[in-house]
Amino acid sequence: MEQFKLNATRIQFADDTDVVINPTELTSEKERFELLASSTLDGLLLCDSERKVLFINNSAKRILGFPVDKSFVGESLENLNVQCFTDSLNAAQENNIHEVNKVADLSENHTKLIGFHLEFARNSRNEQIGWLFVLRDVTQNWQNEQMRSALTVASHEIKTPLNSMLSAVDLLLDLDLGGLNPKQNHCLRVVKDDIQRLNRLLVDLLDLSRFEEGIQFLERRRQTSLVFLVNKVLDSFRTFAKSKNIQLENKIPKSIPTFKGDRDRLQQVLSNLVENGIKYSMPGGSLSVDAELQDTIIKCRVNDTGVGIPSSDLQVIFEKFKQLDNFPSSSSRGYGLGLSIAKQIIEANGGKIWVESELHVGSTFFFTIPV
Ligand code: ADP
DSSP states (O other): OTTTOOSSEEEEOTTSOEEEEOGGGHHHHHHHHHHHHHHOSSEEEEEETTOBEEEEOHHHHHHHTOOTTOOOTTOBGGGGTOHHHHHHHHHHHHTTOSEEEEEEESSSSSSSEEEEEEEEEEOTTSOEEEEEEEEEEOHHHHHHHHHHHHHHHHHHHHHHHHHHHHHHHHHHHHHOOSOOOHHHHHHHHHHHHHHHHHHHHHHHHHHHHHHHTTOOOOOOEEEEOHHHHHHHHHHHTHHHHHHTTOEEEEOOOTTSOOEEEEHHHHHHHHHHHHHHHHHTSOTTOEEEEEEEEETTEEEEEEEEOSSOOOGGGTTGGGSTTOOOSOOOTTSOOOOSOHHHHHHHHHHHTTOOEEEEEETTTEEEEEEEEEO
16 A cells, blocks of 8 residues: 555554554555545544654544645655644653643634644554554634633623622512512512523523533433423422413323433423413413323423414524514513523433414424433
């Protein structure tokens, strides 16, 4: 194989996979190797002990901003002008280190960050025949991480004063030593409501940023009973429903089996759907939660007799910050994040979520849970 100029060489990759390059099986090994090397999204760059490039795949060229149609084979590593590679290789050789993991900024303004792993490439006799770089573009991950940590700091900074404001308002309302007239009492309730909304917004924004970063959030899967979960959620909204004269009903059949799921996150989904069902209903309506088992899937329904959703908006309401003008003024408005979070949770759990609705009649939100 012209590119390698090696005899029966086993190349070991960072993830413990290896490829044997054997001149007697040139065609098939070459094909296999090229297939493997070109189909990986990770960049691969192999150089010999003289630092001459033996192989570089297209992913590596793209990540490093090189033209894909240029070969680079035979060029010295120094000529590629990737300072972090030569620096790491120098350091590895000087300190007799066999393996280096690094994140480097190719742009110097954080618009092109790569993570790379550098290690000895050995032959089948365990002799070092060169160096292998495995690289990945980590710019997006880094930017997400920066955003998330900024958001975490900001939310903490905002939450602390919000909580003390909430305690102060609660104290004034609870104590109400008779000094508050109805107008003042009303104003304080409005303030309390807004503080709670801001608190919810902070929690939602943090959740969203975690989901977008792909952080595994369905971690604590426990045996879960839907009847129990729905009872718990409905109970937490009884006061709110009563204030709007809305009947709540748990219609989940006892035959629905328990399943392994993240209770907290499913409770979050149910809470959002139930709260919306109450919020988007006029006084005197009703809301029920029902479910049926279809093969290995539980299909859950949250049905309300509310204002309904126009058919053109049935999909878009699951998008971030999407709010319709179907809001009954008697409730406190959110920020249009609840349904997009619910969608992320359900999909991460292997299910689907959707809605059917008729204007001025009501809406039914469906979601599925695999059992
Ligand atoms: P919000 O905080 O605005 O309720 P959501 O993401 O939970 O955010 O919902 C997005 C939008 O979908 C709402 O603003 C509302 O217009 C519509 N919506 C959600 N649930 C219902 C429902 N049960 N009935 C009518 N409209 C609804």
